[in-house]
Amino acid sequence: MSDTTGRSHGGRVVLRGIRKSFGSFEALRGIDLDIEAVEFFALLGPSGSGKTTTLRVIAGLEIPDEGTMTVDDVDVTYAPPGERDVAMVFQNYSLYPHMTLEANIGFPLKMDGVAKDRIPGLVREAAATVKIDHLLHRRPGELSGGQQQRCALARAIVRQPKLFLLDEPLSNLDAQLRLETRVELKKLQRSLNVTTVYVTHDQEEAMTIADRMAVFLDGNIAQVGTPEEVFNRPRNVDVAAFIGSPPMNLIEGHLDGRWVSIGDHRFELPRLPQCPAGKIIVGARPGHISLAASGLAATLYLSENLGESMLLNLSVGENLVKVRLPEVREFADNEALYLTFDAEHVHVFDPESGLRIE
Ligand SMILES: Nc1ncnc2c1ncn2[C@@H]1O[C@H](COP(=O)(O)OP(=O)(O)OP(=O)(O)O)[C@@H](O)[C@H]1O
Ligand SMILES: [Mg+2]
Known part of the structure; x- marks a missing residue:
């Protein structure tokens, strides 16, 4: 040609x-x-x-x-x-x-x-x-x-x-x-x-x-x-787990209708089709989790100052969760914090097959 x-x-x-x-x-x-x-x-x-x-x-x-x-x-x-x-x-x-x-x-x-x-x-x-x-x-x-x-x-x-x-x-x-x-x-x-x-x-x-x-x-x-x-x-x-830097957080959770629960924190996923209730893996990028007055309880493990933003490493039960903050601020060692998820950007995976649930 x-x-x-x-x-x-x-x-x-x-x-x-x-x-x-x-x-x-x-x-x-x-x-x-x-x-x-x-x-x-x-x-x-x-x-x-x-x-x-x-x-x-x-x-x-x-x-x-x-x-x-x-x-x-x-x-x-x-x-x-x-x-x-x-x-x-x-x-x-x-x-x-x-x-x-x-x-x-x-x-x-x-x-x-x-x-x-x-x-x-x-x-x-x-x-x-x-x-x-x-x-x-x-x-x-x-x-x-x-x-x-x-x-x-x-x-x-x-x-x-x-x-x-x-x-x-x-x-x-x-x-x-x-x-x-x-x-x-x-x-x-x-x-x-x-x-x-x-x-x-x-x-x-x-x-x-x-x-x-x-x-x-x-x-x-x-x-x-x-x-x-x-x-x-x-x-x-x-x-x-491979794409993104750092990659998406993958956290064990439970699905019931359109409601996701992680520990005792619950939130609704508006776009999820009806699926059978059961265990799921919740995926959320560090930038799609925020700090809030209430939500999923977490303990600060280490905060990293990236200059214009921060990366927080938090313990949530057995899981390590990374959260990207758009601003830089001070934190106390082991500070108790609460996390909320940006429902528009939460991914859901089947724990058996690992496949994405649409
Ligand atoms: N000539 C060879 N003899 C034996 N093993 C090989 C040979 N070439 C590649 N491999 C093996 O095959 C696998 C794939 O190798 P490949 O070079 O394609 O990886 P890659 O994705 O390019 O990795 P990298 O990012 O490190 O370059 C590796 O485990 C490597 O050790
Ligand atoms: Mg190569």
């Missing part, structure tokens, strides 16, 4: 039932994924959940034990990396230390057999896109981490691939540069019109940069959706 400028569009990637074991350890346990053309798609999950393995399967660096992968409806499950029109940026950049940036960025073109006289122009264009065209004569050792990262990006985009695969590309940058670069990366992806699969364990990064994302937990995909969907309607307690 190509548009009026002749530039190729990204491909549509479909994974079905992908399984991959290393020895007796099953790293991927049946991955199904639909990534739309030119979408910016994040693979988010904790360490060891299978993100890199999935990206390597997409790149053709790892052959799955079971399952299939197609790009634009063509089966590429067993196609070698060179036949997939993918460019990958690794966490450690993998630049050639003895080559100049110009040679590093031009290397994939040389490998592809692009005519020699066309290479310098293409290299300069890719380098200019990521603003390192003034550094082309330098070697990687003479660059900052951020500049090396841009060089790795330039080397990936110089070929104008169909799929752009990025494995934690910002993790070696300091916090400030990471924030700046993530904005630029998003802009770059928009202008290139290339399907991008982006691995990160930083959920803020995934939430801000991705059109959609998949949450990986233990070699499975726990949820796929837009960042808003995953944040606002986590499919189960595992996703709820």
Whole structure:
């Protein structure tokens, strides 16, 4: 596919039932994924959940034990990396230390057999896109981490691939540069019109940069959706416990009609459909619980001053509950406090299946 400028569009990637074991350890346990053309798609999950393995399967660096992968409806499950029109940026950049940036960025073109006289122009264009065209004569050792990262990006985009695969590309940058670069990366992806699969364990990064994302937990995909969907309607307690910083409080409670009780505190959930009475898990984000004159009794365990807000760690029976206060104030040690819940934003989960109750 190509548009009026002749530039190729990204491909549509479909994974079905992908399984991959290393020895007796099953790293991927049946991955199904639909990534739309030119979408910016994040693979988010904790360490060891299978993100890199999935990206390597997409790149053709790892052959799955079971399952299939197609790009634009063509089966590429067993196609070698060179036949997939993918460019990958690794966490450690993998630049050639003895080559100049110009040679590093031009290397994939040389490998592809692009005519020699066309290479310098293409290299300069890719380098200019990521603003390192003034550094082309330098070697990687003479660059900052951020500049090396841009060089790795330039080397990936110089070929104008169909799929752009990025494995934690910002993790070696300091916090400030990471924030700046993530904005630029998003802009770059928009202008290139290339399907991008982006691995990160930083959920803020995934939430801000991705059109959609998949949450990986233990070699499975726990949820796929837009960042808003995953944040606002986590499919189960595992996703709820992972997303958000700090994540949602999950507290044992009881449901009767639309009435939730936690200990002897009761409140009504106006939007909940009628469900059978019984035990539930109540989910509430730290910002959706407030202090009040009466409510759920809690004891302050530790207050953290975050500058413009506070994070209170409270004991409620056996549970530790985190509450975000929009202002900063003084508290006494072990102060007795009362909590109320913002009913519009309370989530309810089935304690047996862990699934969200709508
Ligand atoms: N070549 C390998 N040999 C053996 N085990 C492997 C291999 N590659 C990955 N694994 C295991 O498979 C699991 C998934 O690894 P993977 O690299 O996909 O995780 P990840 O989600 O990318 O984690 P991280 O955020 O730490 O990079 C891990 O438990 C890992 O130890
Ligand atoms: Mg990884």
